[in-house]
Amino acid sequence: GAVVSQHPSWVICKSGTSVKIECRSLDFQATTMFWYRQFPKQSLMLMATSNEGSKATYEQGVEKDKFLINHASLTLSTLTVTSAHPEDSSFYICSAQMLQFTGELFFGEGSRLTVL
Amino acid sequence: KNEVEQSPQNLTAQEGEFITINCSYSVGISALHWLQQHPGGGIVSLFMLSSGKKKHGRLIATINIQEKHSSLHITASHPRDSAVYICAGGTRIGNQFYFGTGTSLTVIP
Numbered sequence: 001g002a003v004v005s006q007h008p009s010w011v012i013c014k015s016g017t018s019v020k021i022e023c024r025s026l027d028f029q030a031t032t033m034f035w036y037r038q039f040p041k042q043s044l045m046l047m048a049t050s051n052e053g054s055k056a057t058y059e060q061g062v063e064k065d066k067f068l069i070n071h072a073s074l075t076l077s078t079l080t081v082t083s084a085h086p087e088d089s090s091f092y093i094c095s096a097q098m099l100q101f102t103g104e105l106f107f108g109e110g111s112r113l114t115v116l
Numbered sequence: 117k118n119e120v121e122q123s124p125q126n127l128t129a130q131e132g133e134f135i136t137i138n139c140s141y142s143v144g145i146s147a148l149h150w151l152q153q154h155p156g157g158g159i160v161s162l163f164m165l166s167s168g169k170k171k172h173g174r175l176i177a178t179i180n181i182q183e184k185h186s187s188l189h190i191t192a193s194h195p196r197d198s199a200v201y202i203c204a205g206g207t208r209i210g211n212q213f214y215f216g217t218g219t220s221l222t223v224i225p
Contacts, residue, residue, distance in 0.1 A: 034213065038157075043202055043218040091157055105149055105204075107159035 002028045004096045006108030013084055014116055021079045021111045023094030029074035030096035031103070035067070038091045038110075050077055084115040119143045120205055122216035129223050135190040137219045139203035145214075148186045150177050151202040153218070159202075162188070193223045 003026040013019050023033055032051050036044040048064075050056035050071035058064045066088075068080040077096075081088050093110040097103040120141045129135050139148070150162040163170050163177040165186065170177050174193075179186040190197055203216045 043200075044159075044204075044215045046213055046215065049212075093157075093159060095159075104164045105151075105161050107151070107161065110157040110159070112157070 002026075002096075002098070002104075002106045004030075004094065004106045004108045006094055006111055008111055009109055010112040010114075012114045012116065015085055016083055018080055018082045019084055019113060021081075021092055021094075021113075023077045023079070023096065023108050025075045025096045025106070028096075028098055028106075030077075030098065031074065032097040033071055033077040034095045034097070034105075035069060035077070035079050036093045036095070038093060044093065047079075081113065084113070086115045089113055089115045118217065119214040120203060120216040122201075122203055122219050124219060125217065126220045127222070129193050129221070131194060131223055131225050133193050133223075135193050135197075135221065135223075137188045137201050137203075137221070139186045139188070139216055141184050141186075141203075141205045141214065143205060143207060143214060145205035145207050147206045148179050149204045149206065149213075150186075150188050151204060153200040153202060155199075162201075190221075195223045195225050198222050 005024045007022045035047045038044050047062045048056045048058045048069050050069050052071050052074050056069035071077040091112050094108040095105045123138045148165045152162050153159045165179040174191045176189040200218045200220050202218045205214045
């Protein structure tokens, strides 16, 4: 099946620094990529939807200036957590979709962010 | 009220039992996804359904569009099936996804 690679799988950073997480579709072109965060023992929370070449659409309550999403190519999307704080510590997951609206979802392995 | 409701939230079964996880949704969707998340966090897409029934190995997923309901069945359950199962509905308008809260399944040997 299609593979989505997420990097890094875990990262520890100091409060106030910025962290970039990459999501790559390795063997297909992803028209749409999604970013989620997940707190312990909770389900996925969709943060934003990004279509290649256009600005991301953020879910209500997600700060677009805090969580910068770039989807510059059909195989790469990045999430940058700017000026990270301990409350940003979470598990961040991306997924990629081949065909808009009805395509199957392929998930990255997730990135665990810990902000000290 | 969530747009996608799952039941049960937690489920413990003996190895070999037949398992059913239910998903009801209140929004119009173009496709219903069943996802599996293992303790390490990785998520695998099990099924994507827009109608009828799909089968993959011991897993069966069904959807009833009129009743806005989907079920995931696991036959001859095994401890390696222990995971969180999440259903998610995708819509055409705005390409939105609505996630259920997940069902945590534990299969005991």
